[in-house]
Amino acid sequence: MEQVDGSAFAELERGGRSLSILAVDDDDLFLDYLTWELETLNASVTAVTDPDRALTLLAEGAFDMFVTDWQMPGTDGIALVEQVRARHGRDAFLHVVMTTARGDSSTVRAALEAGVDDFLFKPLDRLQLELAMASARRNVLLHRRLHRRNHHLAVAHARTREAYRRLEADLDAAAGLHRRLLPEPDPADPVRLACAYRPAQHVSGDTIGLIPMRNGARLFFLADVQGHGVPAALSSFHIHHRLAQLAPETPPALSAAIADLNRELTGERSESYATLVCGLLWPDRREGCIIRAGHPAPLLMSDAQVRPLDMPGAFPLGWFEDAIFEPAPFWLAPGDRLILYSDGVTECSDGNGVQLDLPGLCDLLARAAAAPIDAMVRHVEEALRARRGLVGFEDDVSLLALELKEGERA
Numbered sequence: 001m002e003q004v005d006g007s008a009f010a011e012l013e014r015g016g017r018s019l020s021i022l023a024v025d026d027d028d029l030f031l032d033y034l035t036w037e038l039e040t041l042n043a044s045v046t047a048v049t050d051p052d053r054a055l056t057l058l059a060e061g062a063f064d065m066f067v068t069d070w071q072m073p074g075t076d077g078i079a080l081v082e083q084v085r086a087r088h089g090r091d092a093f094l095h096v097v098m099t100t101a102r103g104d105s106s107t108v109r110a111a112l113e114a115g116v117d118d119f120l121f122k123p124l125d126r127l128q129l130e131l132a133m134a135s136a137r138r139n140v141l142l143h144r145r146l147h148r149r150n151h152h153l154a155v156a157h158a159r160t161r162e163a164y165r166r167l168e169a170d171l172d173a174a175a176g177l178h179r180r181l182l183p184e185p186d187p188a189d190p191v192r193l194a195c196a197y198r199p200a201q202h203v204s205g206d207t208i209g210l211i212p213m214r215n216g217a218r219l220f221f222l223a224d225v226q227g228h229g230v231p232a233a234l235s236s237f238h239i240h241h242r243l244a245q246l247a248p249e250t251p252p253a254l255s256a257a258i259a260d261l262n263r264e265l266t267g268e269r270s271e272s273y274a275t276l277v278c279g280l281l282w283p284d285r286r287e288g289c290i291i292r293a294g295h296p297a298p299l300l301m302s303d304a305q306v307r308p309l310d311m312p313g314a315f316p317l318g319w320f321e322d323a324i325f326e327p328a329p330f331w332l333a334p335g336d337r338l339i340l341y342s343d344g345v346t347e348c349s350d351g352n353g354v355q356l357d358l359p360g361l362c363d364l365l366a367r368a369a370a371a372p373i374d375a376m377v378r379h380v381e382e383a384l385r386a387r388r389g390l391v392g393f394e395d396d397v398s399l400l401a402l403e404l405k406e407g408e409r410a
Helices: 006-013 028-040 051-060 077-087 105-114 126-180 229-246 251-267 357-367 373-388
Strands: 019-024 043-048 065-069 095-100 118-121 191-198 206-212 218-225 274-282 287-293 299-302 305-308 328-331 337-341 397-404
Touching: 019 028, 019 051, 019 126, 028 043, 028 065, 028 126, 043 051, 051 065, 051 077, 065 077, 077 095, 077 105, 095 105, 095 126, 118 126, 126 229, 191 206, 191 373, 206 229, 206 397, 218 229, 218 337, 218 397, 229 251, 229 274, 251 274, 251 287, 299 357, 305 357, 357 373, 373 397
Parallel strands: 019 043, 019 065, 065 095, 095 118
Antiparallel strands: 191 397, 206 218, 218 274, 274 287, 287 328, 299 305, 299 337, 337 397
């Protein structure tokens, strides 16, 4: 887009900048007189007697105003104006004035339809010419004003698009970091795993982890930070890394680690909080312990039956600084499956607003109990997507399923 010269714009607005005018008329005497009058009104005039020459000059240079006679040999002013309007760009401004001795309504109407903006009736009247110049100057000023604003809008739009592109790239990077935190199945591990992870927005406030400890235990967890978007994602990212850093290997160490994490979140003095289910699993002993902080109770699948684990719960992380988090024991036989999930799963609603709820989740899991663990999780994930249809998820959806391989020890 052409950039508007600010000084020239200000000068035009004060009436000091001369208008650039192209005039065409087959009468040399009238053309000389018109040129002299226009120049006395602060105009720079290019005068020609040939309409074809006028078209060439219009194509080569920028003019503010075009003055043409109605009747000329070979072509008339109406046809010339139509050609000018057809060749002139839509974004370029040109004030077109027609000189004529005919003032009847049909003549004026035909000229207006061809694209004439103003008229000068012969014999030429000085006041009439001043009015035409004032009209042209005002229209040029308005056009340049609009042109300048469009230029500024285009610049602002380009900057906004670039900022959005960078933000999108940052969000993609953040989403990639979160996905790289997801646990990966290890064929050599006695614990099979499968997980579903569907952010409601670009990034998720949920995080899932399964981390081997030095004493042979597996630290597993699923956290759900209040809210969505970047703030929730940052907080869940912090929770994941702090649990990996604290690396609790025993039930007392697990209680202490979650208490430390709770004090950190409480000390932030923000309204953000997180629910968490976190535990340790010893594959060789086929037992483990779990702490539930404001989170839905884990599910245990055994012999195709699915039921919530009967265990106490504590307050969510970030509510009370002195909250106590006591682990509850559980046992996992080979072939049994432990399922952790966020409330985005059970609160997933269909087109009628009906939520899946806990019985619906248990039913979905039971239907796929005979399938491999990864197929079972895919079955649940596909059912949730089918409930939403083309509409995205309202809340982050996360699910972690664990299973001991039969006959294997760590």
